Amino acid sequence: MIERFKKYLEFLDKSLNKMFESQAPFIKCKKGCAYCCKEGEYPMSELEFINLMMFYNELNEDIKDKINEKIDNLLQNPKEKIYECPFLIDNECKVYPARAIICRTFGLISFNKNNKKKIPFCVDINLNYSNVYDKKSQKIIKNAEDGTEPLAFNIDRSYLRNKNYEKEFNLFFGEDKALIEWLEEEFK
Numbered sequence: 001m002i003e004r005f006k007k008y009l010e011f012l013d014k015s016l017n018k019m020f021e022s023q024a025p026f027i028k029c030k031k032g033c034a035y036c037c038k039e040g041e042y043p044m045s046e047l048e049f050i051n052l053m054m055f056y057n058e059l060n061e062d063i064k065d066k067i068n069e070k071i072d073n074l075l076q077n078p079k080e081k082i083y084e085c086p087f088l089i090d091n092e093c094k095v096y097p098a099r100a101i102i103c104r105t106f107g108l109i110s111f112n113k114n115n116k117k118k119i120p121f122c123v124d125i126n127l128n129y130s131n132v133y134d135k136k137s138q139k140i141i142k143n144a145e146d147g148t149e150p151l152a153f154n155i156d157r158s159y160l161r162n163k164n165y166e167k168e169f170n171l172f173f174g175e176d177k178a179l180i181e182w183l184e185e186e187f188k
Contacts, residue, residue, distance in 0.1 A: 001047070001170075001171060001172070001179060002050065002051055004169050004170050004171055005051055005169070005171055006045055006051070007169060008165060008169040008171060009051075009104075011169075012104065013099070013104065013162065014071065016104055016108075016155075019108055019151075019153050019155070020054030020107070020108065022151060023108060023109075023147070023150055023151065025131070025143060025145075025146075026056060026128060026129045026131060026132060026143075026150045026184075027080070027108075027128050027129075028078075028122075028126075028127040028128050028130070029105060029107050029127070029128065030143060031092070032091050032092070033091070033142065034088055034091040034092070034093070034125070035122050035125060036103075036106045036107065036120070036121075037084065037085045037087075037088040037093060037103075038084045038085075038088070039080060039082050039083075039084070040082060040083070040085065040102075041082065041083075041178040041179070042085055042098075042100060042101055042102060042103070042178060042179035042180075043176055043177065043178050043179070044100035044101070044102065044175050044177070044179060044182070045101075045173035045175065045176050046173065046175050046182075047171065047172065047173045047174050048100045048101060048178075048181075049100075049177075049182040049186075051098050052087075052095050052098045052099070052100065053186065054084070054098070055097060055098035056094075056095055056098075057089070059094060059095075063089060063094050066089050067086055067087055068187075069106050070084075070086035070089075071086045071183055071187055072187075073075060074086055074183065075180070075183060075184060075187060080180070081178075083180065084100060084128060085179065086179075086183070098154065100144055100179075101155065101160055101161065102157060103157065103159055105155040105157075105160070107122065107128050108128075108152075108155060109129060109140070109150055109151065109153065109155055110152055110153055110154070110155045110156060111152050111153070111156070117140060117152045118152075125168075129150060129161060131143065132149070132150055136174070144188050157176075161173045170183040
């Protein structure tokens, strides 16, 4: 099933890459930023977690030791809802090729459940979409340079992991949990 999931991720990444490219004037993501990895819950499906852990198991022991130390520290206070991802070492995701769907989609404007634009929180520190975001009104404005307005995408996890994709790729995503809950089970 993991090989089929990897095929699905290739398909997903092609679509997401096009979305990120279309939003290039508004995206400030770059290697080393990692702001989105420092405060989150990181929800993922069982299949995503299995894929992530298979990649983790192939890491060199020095990196695994650093990750394990962060996991141990995190699991000492499992009530925390918002935390730094333990796979982030020196501002670099050590499981990047196997990262969860939520990580792959972060940074784009999406639609919320009420079909309104949801802007990534990194706009607050002058990153993604900050060049077209009015903090006073908390709304997106047109790009002053060319008059364009950023697009929003249907990248909700429930859409990207729906039954049609499960059928098409012969997958079962399984249960959904926050990363810390999966780690509690894995590292008990």
